[in-house]
Amino acid sequence: QVQLVESGGRLVQAGGSLRLSCAASGRTFDSYMMSWFRQAPGQERQFVASIASGGDRLRYVDSVKGRFGISRDNAKNAVYLQMNSLKPEDTAVYYCAAKASPLLATTQGSYAYWGQGTQVTVSS
Numbered sequence: 001q002v003q004l005v006e007s008g009g010r011l012v013q014a015g016g017s018l019r020l021s022c023a024a025s026g027r028t029f030d031s032y033m034m035s036w037f038r039q040a041p042g043q044e045r046q047f048v049a050s051i052a053s054g055g056d057r058l059r060y061v062d063s064v065k066g067r068f069g070i071s072r073d074n075a076k077n078a079v080y081l082q083m084n085s086l087k088p089e090d091t092a093v094y095y096c097a098a099k100a101s102p103l104l105a106t107t108q109g110s111y112a113y114w115g116q117g118t119q120v121t122v123s124s
């Protein structure tokens with residue numbers, strides 16, 4: 001079992017930066033693959049980025065490549081999403097998700113554990 005709590009979302013101007021954090025409980029955090037998803041109003045939840053348990057494999061949706069960076073600190077039971085050059089289309093609720101299997105997955109159904117989400121709003 002793992003519980004996830006996101007933080008760091010707020011209103012920011014286009015071109016700005018934000019760093020989202022996800023704090024995880026549980027003694028086996030370092031065995032979980034972690035991902036960020038986002039959901040804009042009226043849209044389905046979308047995969048954003050993932051990082052393997054050891055931090056050696058990263059994956060991003062094309063729309064954020066070169067702008068976002070996912071990282072994790074297993075000693076602190078935390079995963080982060082650094083978001084740079086933000087655009088209004090990045091506006092969404094951002095969710096942290098965890099899965100025990102090491103296999104990469106970009107579909108929300110593959111993830112058993114979710115946080116409550118944090119709102120990111122990018123103004124033009």
